[in-house]
Amino acid sequence: MSPESTNDPKFAADTSPDVTEFGVLYGSQTGTAEKLAHQLAKDVADRFDKSATVTTIDNYDFTAISSSDKEHLLILLVSTNGDGDPSDNAMKTFRYISDLCREPEHNQLLSRLRFGIFGLGNTAYDAYQGAARNYKTCLLDLGAHLVAPYGEGNDEKGELYEDFVSWKSKFLVNMGSECNWKVIKEDQYTPLYQIQPVSARKHTDGQLVASLRDLDFLDRPPFHMAKPFMAPIRSCRIFTSGERCQFHCELDLEGSRLRYQTGDHIGIYPTNRIADVEQFLFAFGLLDRKDEIVQVRSSTPLWFVTPTTYVAIARHYLSINSPVSSEIIQQISKFSPSKEAREKLELLASREQFVKKVIKRKQTLYRLLLDVSSGQPWPDVPFSLLLESLGKLQPRFYSVASSNLMYENQAHISVKCERETIDNDAFYGVCSNFIEEACFKSSNLYLNPDSSIKLPLYIRRSNFKPPVRKDRPIIMICAGTGIAPFRGFIQERIAQSKSGAVGKNLLFFGCRDENDALYSDDIAQYQKQLGSSLEVQLAYSRADPSHKIYVQEKVREHAIQVYALITQGAYIYVCGNSVKLSSSMNRLMRELLIRQGGASEIEAAKELKQFRLSGRYQEDLW
Template sequence: MMSQLKDTLYVLFGSRTGNAKSVAVLAHEYALSLGYEALLLDMQEMDYSQVKIIKNLLVIVSTHGEGEPPVQAEGFYEFLHSDAMDSVKAQFAVLGLGDSSYRYFCQTGEDIHKRLEELGSHPVMEHAKCDIDFEETAKQWVLDVFQSLDGQLKKVNPPNKEGFTFELKIDGEQHSAYKAELLEKKLLTSETSSKKVLHVSLSLKNSGIDYLPGDAIGVYGTNSRALVDELLTVLNFDKAYPVPQKETTRLLKDVLINDYELTLVTPLVIKKYAEIVQVEALNQLVQDDKALESYSSEKDIMDLVLDYPGHITVEQFLSVLRKLSQRLYSVSSSKSAVNDQADIVVKVIENNGGSRVRNGVCSSYLWNRLDEGDMVPVTLETIAKFRLPDNDDAPVIMVGAGTGIAPFRGFLQERRARGAKGVNWLIFGERNSESDFLYKDELMSFQKDGTLQQLSTAFSRDQKEKRYVSHLIEENGREILEWIEKGAVTYVCGSKDQLAVTVRSSFIKAIAKHKQMNESDALTYFEGLKGAKKYQEEVY
């Protein structure tokens, strides 16, 4: 048994969309082709205790949201970081997959790498990270891993590469979007509002997409032609410049419209650009992490090339850019109520600063460039950790601000359709009651028919002193805790940097006050709610 473990390479993956799995499959098949003994393990199906005795380990894992493990990796992640794990004596390598537009890029992989070292394991190479255009980086990582393992891991079989192709086998179903008809789009905010928030209805007829309230719809937008024309002019690139691809050649303008991220810029993109153009002021910026994060949060690709002009070729420029990814929107409907349709809530991004307006790629696509009847490429993103309780008698508390109301409209539609007996409480915040009370008429209807027992609102700019959702939680803390003690599940949806942080803090304050606990005990109680899935978040 021990000799088998010593000579076996375990390839472990935690995959949300299938990308991490595709890399793990490649690593496993490549190992077999080289003559190694290898086993492929899915984190959500494996016996976690196996990790204690594994001697050779590859981990490929994605990251969800703000540095959290995907649902498929949660159990493994928690076990690895638990007191039950006191030692792992393996040689290992970790590849993290993520999205560099998020602050905690590939955090799950980083955490696992660090924890394995703490437990006594030896890394054969540094933790590697892949952005959304992960394919080439991931393939190179696989090659590098086996170069590092050469001579350290025994080959038990003769090499056999017959029938093996060194390519990622990405699940086509995961990467093919359904063309949904745009049935309706309308403003949920009034003309006097300081922002635009849209209700968008999409037809899913014959799509095979079977969503549940709490899931998200991924929308693939395109860049504005006007933005691309302006960028080509600034860079002095020919719009008809030929861009070779696997089986064809396309024009540069078409590639920039459809394939690359232009409306946001990440620290990684800025660093790549800086290495090429070698502008002193930009080199100084990338050395300052805080300044770099601030710049990337406010600027886009056009800003970057205008603020730091330098010589760059078309090929170099494309190598800097990230692939254009879908934008996720919480489903704001229940199929039980709307049948073969999905509704989403979209805030139109229009950031004014300096001489330019920076538009969100997908929100401007839906608002400015599509009409009802047009087709929209969409996919389903299953959010299994954000689900209504199976028990229809359980009380539900929903906390949201702005577009964070989206999943709760779906929750209420679903509970009404199911005839759920459990009481429902919505705590909602926005700027102004007259202009920004999203779905006001529907919420009143839910109250009238008894679906929504309590509706608490905070409109921050209706009075001199601003009021937020967090104030409502502290003011209603005793009743909220009474609901929780009766089995209520609390759901929070909204901004990760504002709503999520303040709501957590207010919950802990309410627990400390009404349960007469100190801050440490109140935090422990709160973490217990999260661990028992009695407090669930979906933040962005």
């Protein structure tokens, strides 16, 4: 799908008055939209000398626009989750404007708002770009005006950043024209961050912080996203090893005051691998200066403590393995160490070559640059440019694999180590391999090797919850480590069964073979405790190469039983590491409602949508 939509009937072609309130807002679940929002705000500042407030959509007061005598200009970057809903930090505002646009008398309520919008989504989901498109429609219905064409980015093939770059280049031209903004400078890099060396003598009385984890005051509650709890690892056990390393990890929450509910997520802040950090520092001529103390200053809030060192930033704070965009390659080419290296980078200018040589090979910036320069460092690249382009090392989220009713002061997670080899280059998932190292290798992860190994974490609330009524049947469908939240669901039913009978629990679990059936011993024990109320159906996709059985087929095989439970008010849950699981299960559920329930295609689609709205059909996908 094209990232542009230039024929919008409400595209504002009139001249804009002076804008007095300007913001770049994001709705972001994983941090991608947030990163792009900061990049876009800087591009606007560099090009037009216009400063913008950058914040979440829900942090912006939309209620004040209607009563304001000022013109407001907002650029929204809106991500869509699997259900077609906005992210958590854009949901409140969406509900507010959705309620307003149902009332015709509000059709000019936001007439003082001019806006641009870019959606982030994945076409593997049925509700592709649902949040961004709904935001656009509601804002237009409330009298707001588009100042430039609406754009979309598709992450299915890893090309979202390129969609954004393509949209942004045209968007800035259109927005500048419609807002009567004069271009101050173009294609000239202005550092957002000032990096200054700090002498060791000058710093002797201060505290050098390599990581937020070293600050004593952070050991006290309350703990949250900006102040994670350092959770001791209680125990770990391996399910499978080698290339498909999968394991169980138990974390101690004692004394943290953190309270999760079954189905919530654990956000874990990773640390970059030492080998990657050293290669990154070498690529930019900083390896010999890795312990140099520097002060970082900026007009925008920093996400790390300063003064610090280059190695601390690269290790704990910077997303050095971020996807590379053609835009940053274009910027960095100006700082090439040789003519040959610059020419090689310029060969990647076309989207076709960029997709083939960079995106499909999952190239990181430092590996790509060393590749085109035949191993020669790039010392002239401003460190500020790296901070701006690579951004914050974001937490990764894991479904809690335990129930708070059974483990009040513990949280369990299931981890699959992400590892892949492409053209003889090995790529490692940042967080999964970080947790594995913490669990099983206990190497020098932190500055203090004498301390026990701990993981920085916080609780993220989730809507993926078992029914409030314990007598309601639940149908759980998963693949791989998608079993994690259902282990918690079943534990919850065991705890609830002590005060009376519980509803039917039907688990469909897709795995490669018998050895890949995670938690098989636990599940066998749970079946003894719950008896006939827990039924497990396994689908092996690799046990017999001539007859692969996927979890969707196992559900179809039991369609009569599944539909019978649905008529009894069952809740349906889908969890797995593939967005394709979402679309295939959606099709299968509609098929089931048609064949077993006699619904038409339109009726089945409406019924499934109603299941979603009422919470009877939920997905937890990554």
